[in-house]
Amino acid sequence: MTKILLLTITFYKYFISPLLGNNCIFSPTCSEYAQEAIITHGIIKGLWLTFRRIIKCQPFCIGGYDNVPTSIKNSKQPTKKI
Incomplete structure (x- = not known):
C-alpha cells in the first residue's frame, strides 16, 4: 500500500x-x-501530516521552510520563513 x-x-x-x-x-x-x-511516519500519520500541510497552503499563510517533524510531538513547530 505504501x-x-x-x-x-x-x-x-x-x-x-x-x-x-x-x-x-x-x-x-x-x-x-x-x-x-509517509516514509518517516507510515501511511496514517504521514497522510495526517500531509493533510495538515495542504490545509496551510492558502493565501493567508506566509509559507517558508516547513520540514517533516521527526516526531509527532514536534509537529506543531512554527514554519520558518525563507
Whole structure:
C-alpha cells in the first residue's frame, strides 16, 4: 500500500504538478513533504501530516521552510520563513 501511495505522489509530482505551475509557497513542496512524511511516519500519520500541510497552503499563510517533524510531538513547530 505504501509503495502504491508513493508512486501516486511521484506521478503527480512529475506529470500533473508541472501543468499547474510553480505555485508552492513552502519548501519542500507538498509532494516532497508527503513522500517524506509517509516514509518517516507510515501511511496514517504521514497522510495526517500531509493533510495538515495542504490545509496551510492558502493565501493567508506566509509559507517558508516547513520540514517533516521527526516526531509527532514536534509537529506543531512554527514554519520558518525563507
